Amino acid sequence: MGNHTEVTEFILVSFNGQPQMQIVFLLLFLLMYTITLVGNAGMILITSCDSQLNTPMYYFLKNLSFLDICYSSVITPKAMVSFATGDMAISYNGCATQMFFFSLFGTTEAFFLAVMAYDRFIAVCSPLLYHTIMSKKRCMCLVCISYFFGCVNCCTQTGFTFSLAFCGPTHVNHFFCDVPAVMKASCSDTFVNEMVLLVVCGLIIVTTAIIVLVSYIYIVTTILHIPSGKGRHKAFSTCTSHLMAVSLFFGTVFFMYAQPGAMSSPNQGKVVSIFYTVVIPMLNPIIYSLRNKEVKEALIRQLKRKGFETIMDNCSTASEFILVGFRDLPELQVTFFITFLVLYITTVMGNGGMIAVISADSQLHTPMYYFLKNLSFLDLCYSSAIAPKALVNFFEEKNIISYEGCVAQLMLFTIFVTTEGFLLAVMAYDRFMAICYPLLYPTKMSKKSCNRLVATSYACGCINGVIQTSVSFHLRFCNLSKINHFFCDVPAVMNAATTYTYLNEAVMFSLCNVIIAITTVVIFTSYTYILSTILKIQSAEGRRKAFSTCASHITAVTIFYGTVFFIYAQPAAMSSPAQSKIVSVFYTLVIPMLNPLIYSLRNKDVKAALKRTLGKKRLFSMNR
Structure with missing residues (x-):
């Protein structure tokens, strides 16, 4: 259809039904976005500078932090400007760009989490072969494959969505240009697009979830065969952060994209979207660092290399x-x-x-x-x-x-x-x-x-x-x-x-x-x-x-x-x-x-x- 070119901009409805909450949303988004940038940038800096963290696990973690910064930055700054100024308009090209990059980074992160599960599987189940199997070349290939599938999905979703007709003025009932919300703003039949969204997203979630599930079945089986309790604890501790990140990410994404019923409640969808666009990117560096001794030790080493020595290395732990x-x-x-x-x-x-x-x-x-x-x-x-x-x-x-x-x-x-x-x-x-x-x-x-x-x-x-x-x-x-x-x-x-x-x-x-x-x-x-x-x-x-x-x-x-x-x-x-x-x-x-x-x-x-x-x-x- 050719008449969609008549629309030059969209109006993001956002949370306009609650104007008294705009300042509250602005404060929340600003605080969480600041923590997201500081936390993920810090993780990238530490894993890049410390040679002892130049392992496949931290290579993937560095890329995960980069993705969190990217897909949060695609959404949050524009949302904060809208909350602050009250101007909810976004250009047609701006909306398409936002959807394209958000789908790209979001899909890539899903495959990344599956790759990280595979990495943990090799580390726990085949530790002697780990460095051979997970070579630098193999890791780069896995990262490229994740980005490739991200590109395929974002091109498919953006292409199908913006092939629809839009009759102005067009209101998108969301705080960013998400696929289901933009499809609902169309004035043409969206059944085919909804089926494509359901099938593609369902296929991505099923594929990545199977990789994660199978990896952890082998991991749990291997851990249970370790005779010492300390050995089991040490092996499982390397996976707990990843399990938390997987549960948070896939739980919210499944709710939004893998079931048609999610589209029927825009307000509920907006609240869940806040969680996976702003909260999860903020939580990931915290999840991967707060209980990670290697990251904390790497930070201390970096400070020492810059001339900052520990005042007393042999003092007893404070009680x-x-x-x-x-x-x-x-x-x-x-x-x-x-x-x-x-x-x-x-x-x-x-x-x-x-x-x-x-x-x-x-x-x-x-x-x-x-x-x-x-x-x-x-x-x-x-x-x-x-x-x-x-x-x-x-x-x-x-x-x-x-x-x-x-x-x-x-x-x-x-x-x-x-x-x-x-x-x-x-x-x-x-x-x-x-x-x-x-x-x-x-x-x-x-x-x-x-x-x-x-x-x-x-x-x-x-x-x-x-x-x-x-x-x-x-x-x-x-x-x-x-x-x-x-x-x-x-x-x-x-x-x-x-x-x-x-x-x-x-x-x-x-x-x-x-x-x-x-x-x-x-x-x-x-x-x-x-x-x-x-x-x-x-x-x-x-x-x-x-x-x-x-x-x-x-x-x-x-x-x-x-x-x-x-x-x-x-x-x-x-x-x-x-x-x-x-x-x-x-x-x-x-x-x-x-x-x-x-x-x-x-x-x-x-x-x-x-x-x-x-x-x-x-x-x-x-x-x-």
Whole structure:
């Protein structure tokens, strides 16, 4: 048909049915894409530089990381631009190109995973012949064959799909040009195309799955014949990462392409697509590195070759740390204890009271106070992760914390602080909706939307918490290493390591700056629109009332981001432990104490709710 040339662009519907979630999707995609690039590029760099990783297994892994970067990059940047600008248009040629390369890299990755299963089969079942069979020439042939099948599939799928007729304006119900979504946008009969998609994708999945399945049947049989438990464990450990990657990839791809029913639920398809286009490329380098001793040892070797030697190679493995705290000021220990105790008690009472008042008073069951209640909970949590242990240490001769306790403290603190950063951005967005779109506010900020925004904040907090903790505790520590801080904070723990920490510092610096940049952009953009709307209000009283709902939030944001930026977003902060400790007291104890005061002292709604709650209690007491 020739009339498809009339269409010059497509409109990607994406998640337009949920406009209030566009910023959330932008933040999630940006965070996951950054981790994808850093993780896979790091894997390529390590496997390329270290001669001991010049084996078939890591050659394939390097190519897998390259594919993850490629097929994620085909989709994610365009999706993020669409979320940020609201422009969902993609040109006809751009759509065809995106589909072509995504099909190419996605199909190639499926064959790669099958090749990697075959590689593990040869390594476990025929170890003496492994280097002969899996020669450099054979490995290159297997890689080329994988790309060849990828090219065949992408040419077939793209050719068949864009031979259909499209009658403009054409809406593609997806966030990228995926084959099923583009076919549904056609105004001609797609039965043949759907059958081709089903047959070709089914054939690819069946072929690769059979290779994987047969390989692992032989692998399991061989492992079971190994007499020693240690030998079985060692043999199987080389396959666990690959099994996880295979399960994630084929599970989602099968759901999307190998069953016609998947096409009948576009929204479900979009959610699954996020998983295999953004999440899986992010997870693969983590899966293949976190429990891989060879990769970690290779990283240490590379750092040594560049002149970074281990400070102490023969020190015993750390089981405990010493928190130096404020021991250099023994005459002020009592003063510090009283200060910490007063601040922590005020924090618990203030935030506990805020949660109780908001929960008890029905007039405060609004999105603004729902977020405020969650903010109080976070303040309570991350202060409690630090303060009790710090208070105990003021009276102990040696401020010892166990290795596990330090890990738990660092992870929990990082999760709650990161979540608070995102929650403050969400609260700015809430104020933007309330002031700029007051008539749509109850609809846009529904209970379901609020729950999602809070859940997203926690998800981002968990991702950062896991990454920062993993990166920090992959370092080497001697037993009873001194941490020059009053709690296990990331920079202080890194400084206590006996290995070079440049890469860890770079990860922390990059992640923290990405998080701060994302959240501050949301806050700044929200308040730019808020200020513009307020200035258009004619009455001074109206302007004052509108701005008064934001004053508390602006104060909280300024205090929080000022101190967090000082500690984490500039490498210079690491060079002055004493200064960092003082600033840390401010954001671990003072800010959680101040937040309920900031949000209540000048807030008429909270004060009125408190009076109503106290009035009810007095009335109840009198009736008794």
